Amino acid sequence: MMKIDIGGLKRDLEELGRIGRDENGGVTRPSFSTPDLEARAWLKARIEAVGLAYRVDGAGNIFGRLEGADTAGGAATGPGSGAAGADRGAPRPPKTVMAGSHIDTVINGGIFDGALGVLAALECLRVIKESGRRLARPLEVAAFTDEEGNLVGDFLGSRAFLGRLKRDVLEKELTSYGRPLKDILKRTEFTVESILNAHYAAPELEAYLELHIEQGPVLETEDVPIGIVNNIAGKHYRWCSFTGTASHAGTTPLELRQDAFLGLADFALRSTQLVATHHYGSMVTVGKVQVKPGVFSIVPGQADFSFEFRSHSAETLKTLERVLFNMADDIAVTRGLGFSSRIVDETKPVAISPRLTEILRAECQKLGYPWLMMPSGAGHDAQILAEVADTAMIFIPSPDGISHSPKETVRWEDLEKGANLLLQALVRLAT
Amino acid sequence: MMKIDIGGLKRDLEELGRIGRDENGGVTRPSFSTPDLEARAWLKARIEAVGLAYRVDGAGNIFGRLEGADTAGGAATGPGSGAAGADRGAPRPPKTVMAGSHIDTVINGGIFDGALGVLAALECLRVIKESGRRLARPLEVAAFTDEEGNLVGDFLGSRAFLGRLKRDVLEKELTSYGRPLKDILKRTEFTVESILNAHYAAPELEAYLELHIEQGPVLETEDVPIGIVNNIAGKHYRWCSFTGTASHAGTTPLELRQDAFLGLADFALRSTQLVATHHYGSMVTVGKVQVKPGVFSIVPGQADFSFEFRSHSAETLKTLERVLFNMADDIAVTRGLGFSSRIVDETKPVAISPRLTEILRAECQKLGYPWLMMPSGAGHDAQILAEVADTAMIFIPSPDGISHSPKETVRWEDLEKGANLLLQALVRLAT
Numbered sequence: 116m117m118k119i120d121i122g123g124l125k126r127d128l129e130e131l132g133r134i135g136r137d138e139n140g141g142v143t144r145p146s147f148s149t150p151d152l153e154a155r156a157w158l159k160a161r162i163e164a165v166g167l168a169y170r171v172d173g174a175g176n177i178f179g180r181l182e183g184a185d186t187a188g189g190a191a192t193g194p195g196s197g198a199a200g201a202d203r204g205a206p207r208p209p210k211t212v213m214a215g216s217h218i219d220t221v222i223n224g225g226i227f228d229g230a231l232g233v234l235a236a237l238e239c240l241r242v243i244k245e246s247g248r249r250l251a252r253p254l255e256v257a258a259f260t261d262e263e264g265n266l267v268g269d270f271l272g273s274r275a276f277l278g279r280l281k282r283d284v285l286e287k288e289l290t291s292y293g294r295p296l297k298d299i300l301k302r303t304e305f306t307v308e309s310i311l312n313a314h315y316a317a318p319e320l321e322a323y324l325e326l327h328i329e330q331g332p333v334l335e336t337e338d339v340p341i342g343i344v345n346n347i348a349g350k351h352y353r354w355c356s357f358t359g360t361a362s363h364a365g366t367t368p369l370e371l372r373q374d375a376f377l378g379l380a381d382f383a384l385r386s387t388q389l390v391a392t393h394h395y396g397s398m399v400t401v402g403k404v405q406v407k408p409g410v411f412s413i414v415p416g417q418a419d420f421s422f423e424f425r426s427h428s429a430e431t432l433k434t435l436e437r438v439l440f441n442m443a444d445d446i447a448v449t450r451g452l453g454f455s456s457r458i459v460d461e462t463k464p465v466a467i468s469p470r471l472t473e474i475l476r477a478e479c480q481k482l483g484y485p486w487l488m489m490p491s492g493a494g495h496d497a498q499i500l501a502e503v504a505d506t507a508m509i510f511i512p513s514p515d516g517i518s519h520s521p522k523e524t525v526r527w528e529d530l531e532k533g534a535n536l537l538l539q540a541l542v543r544l545a546t
Numbered sequence: 547m548m549k550i551d552i553g554g555l556k557r558d559l560e561e562l563g564r565i566g567r568d569e570n571g572g573v574t575r576p577s578f579s580t581p582d583l584e585a586r587a588w589l590k591a592r593i594e595a596v597g598l599a600y601r602v603d604g605a606g607n608i609f610g611r612l613e614g615a616d617t618a619g620g621a622a623t624g625p626g627s628g629a630a631g632a633d634r635g636a637p638r639p640p641k642t643v644m645a646g647s648h649i650d651t652v653i654n655g656g657i658f659d660g661a662l663g664v665l666a667a668l669e670c671l672r673v674i675k676e677s678g679r680r681l682a683r684p685l686e687v688a689a690f691t692d693e694e695g696n697l698v699g700d701f702l703g704s705r706a707f708l709g710r711l712k713r714d715v716l717e718k719e720l721t722s723y724g725r726p727l728k729d730i731l732k733r734t735e736f737t738v739e740s741i742l743n744a745h746y747a748a749p750e751l752e753a754y755l756e757l758h759i760e761q762g763p764v765l766e767t768e769d770v771p772i773g774i775v776n777n778i779a780g781k782h783y784r785w786c787s788f789t790g791t792a793s794h795a796g797t798t799p800l801e802l803r804q805d806a807f808l809g810l811a812d813f814a815l816r817s818t819q820l821v822a823t824h825h826y827g828s829m830v831t832v833g834k835v836q837v838k839p840g841v842f843s844i845v846p847g848q849a850d851f852s853f854e855f856r857s858h859s860a861e862t863l864k865t866l867e868r869v870l871f872n873m874a875d876d877i878a879v880t881r882g883l884g885f886s887s888r889i890v891d892e893t894k895p896v897a898i899s900p901r902l903t904e905i906l907r908a909e910c911q912k913l914g915y916p917w918l919m920m921p922s923g924a925g926h927d928a929q930i931l932a933e934v935a936d937t938a939m940i941f942i943p944s945p946d947g948i949s950h951s952p953k954e955t956v957r958w959e960d961l962e963k964g965a966n967l968l969l970q971a972l973v974r975l976a977t
Contacts, residue, residue, distance in 0.1 A: 333799065362763075363761045363924060363949055365779060366763075367947055368829075369829065380810070380814045398795060398796060409834045413833050491796075492798075516798055519794060
């Protein structure tokens with residue numbers, strides 16, 4: 116049985132992790148930043164060193180390809196190219212088995228989120244190639260651009276790979292750097308046009324597998340090294356405000372106040388209690404808070420805040436939207452406040468292919484690895500690709516549940532198990 | 547019976563209110579700012595125009611003096627000069643009856659908070675002077691420096707007037723402009739030395755009266771034009787933090803979170819409920835909130851906030867300090883958080899002289915004005931001066947309870963009543 120080399124994978128992760136190292140000990144490597152361009156060059160060199168065929172598409176997605184025995188030619192027409200009818204009637208090239216993730220990071224992130232999935236897939240392809248064994252289907256390692264959404268929202272690369280991006284979003288919106296995407300693209304070989312056309316070069320996918328850190332505490336709490344994801348949560352993001360009346364904190368009796376912050380406090384507690392009690396497994400979070408005027412002796416007249424909830428069920432998401440914002444309105448009326456909100460983002464839950472989870476379970480059993488079927492609360496490129504191919508995700512534990520932080524880490528023995536599981540699943544899917 | 551001229555007083559208020567008018571339609575005139583220096587020149591001219599003797603002390607406190615019939619000389623040795631024994635045995639000059647407030651403002655404040663008390667007192671002295679009536683005691687109008695605490699904390703001027711300032715505070719601390727006081731003083735005629743010595747020139751006080759807007763909704767709610775203050779609340783200011791663990795909002799189950807913001811939400815609600823239920827009339831406020839890291843998809847790992855409470859009873863303040871911070875500790879333990887806090891400021895409650903409130907009530911009755919005995923939740927120079935003299939405060943309604951805002955206003959008929967009450971009280975005290 117083939118096995119990955121954890122020592123080599125560790126070296127790769129640590130080497131890539133030094134690119135974009137920031138003053139706070141983390142990695143700051145958003146897509147198309149200077150460190151990201153350096154990381155892209157590093158990854159290209161690694162792909163070529165392993166002997167894979169390097170390819171980059173118009174959205175900056177990077178691929179390393181290992182041809183299969185059945186392969187009729189190079190990159191084939193893909194999922195977004197149905198309208199290009201020239202090849203109709205010609206024999207379809209074999210579908211590609213792909214594995215990957217992303218190498219961009221959040222600001223002051225860790226070295227494993229994303230990079231681990233790309234470099235483990237690269238290591239798997241290296242092992243397969245060096246084994247000399249020729250599998251039926253072609254295999255590709257993929258690194259998708261801007262999974263973290265530092266440019267125009269999450270998943271720019273995988274959405275471009277599928278041809279699901281809209282021109283006006285790319286042309287009009289400011290990035291989270293506060294600059295238009297066009298300006299940022301000027302230092303790259305990519306353009307809005309090339310991003311919109313990226314999907315024409317995409318291969319048709321047999322399956323997409325992604326190995327990732329859990330980014331939560333469940334596997335560690337349960338002491339299990341492998342999570343097989345059966346569902347990626349949908350989410351609902353809003354930016355909300357309670358509005359009351361700013362007044363003097365020394366002279367406005369408690370019963371005459373319209374304290375916007377107390378409205379938010381009430382909503383945060385009651386919404387959490389409701390979700391925890393009646394929708395176990397769903398999430399609700401107030402992450403960002405701005406209280407105005409925000410000084411010592413003034414009762415807050417306004418409280419602006421981010422409010423998000425996630426669920427693995429589309430029906431629960433709909434129920435939560437109705438129940439939670441009714442609750443906010445009720446709190447506003449009771450406390451003499453106003454409440455308003457606007458939707459910032461919304462994604463649907465994605466069910467993982469039962470065929471792939473069955474393969475992953477079977478391979479875990481063969482390898483003797485304990486596993487847990489579990490949902491993913493975080494979004495991943497796999498949920499975008501699920502639209503055109505069977506996708507699956509393998510999680511390994513995040514010690515202390517930490518991610519998006521310089522303290523993000525993994526246990527190497529967990530990573531070895533996760534990468535070996537990925538290897539066996541890829542071999543099986545490509546055979 | 548003498549009466550003030552509300553037309554003239556209105557003109558004065560509007561004229562002074564144009565100095566330091568900011569782009570948001572409010573007045574921004576912190577002490578020793580350029581607009582404040584302009585306002586000081588304007589006030590000096592008005593004091594001299596009325597025919598009073600202008601004087602400024604080493605802390606920039608401005609006075610206009612009308613000598614009484616019994617006056618032995620000019621400004622006499624004051625409350626802070628007990629150690630200057632040279633005049634011991636000499637006949638003590640008659641004590642001064644003083645009325646005033648302040649002409650500095652908060653950032654983007656209104657034209658009435660402070661200015662009204664100074665200009666109403668000036669109008670009273672003008673009326674008394676023009677009546678030709680010679681009262682026994684000298685009268686002074688006072689404008690104290692930096693009541694709003696934009697420099698080194700509240701009440702710089704009145705604390706200097708009493709000799710209660712410490713050199714290290716003046717020399718070491720940064721002002722709320724972020725600059726040392728010494729730098730700010732460079733553009734004035736004042737120095738740290740002159741501020742520390744200001745009290746040597748202070749006259750001994752018979753009484754201090756301050757007319758002020760209520761800055762709260764009580765008088766308007768009760769539909770009464772005059773509030774006679776019987777107590778100024780003490781306060782307790784802290785800067786507090788709940789600390790938990792920042793974690794991914796999509797992957798950290800609700801029951802495994804250590805959400806610092808929910809700790810704050812719980813504390814804000816429960817502390818408010820406790821004070822409202824068991825300590826009616828006391829105040830508790832969370833005015834400033836900083837949630838970290840403060841982004842959409844991350845469970846807050848830290849929540850920093852201002853926490854203040856006020857009461858008219860020193861005993862209640864002590865009880866609240868014990869009960870509320872025990873509550874915060876309990877919430878922290880229950881939620882797996884840390885809690886810490888540091889005291890930012892603390893003042894004791896001040897009881898108003900019963901002699902003066904009795905005089906004010908009697909004069910209200912004579913004038914036919916409805917009045918309400920009420921506490922002041924806000925701090926005022928009167929509470930500092932209460933240490934050395936009988937002090938009292940007259941409130942007039944704040945429409946909609948608004949102050950520290952460009953929307954701060956008064957009804958002119960209320961102001962006329964308040965100023966006439968001040969006039970009658972001054973005449974009685976000086977006779």
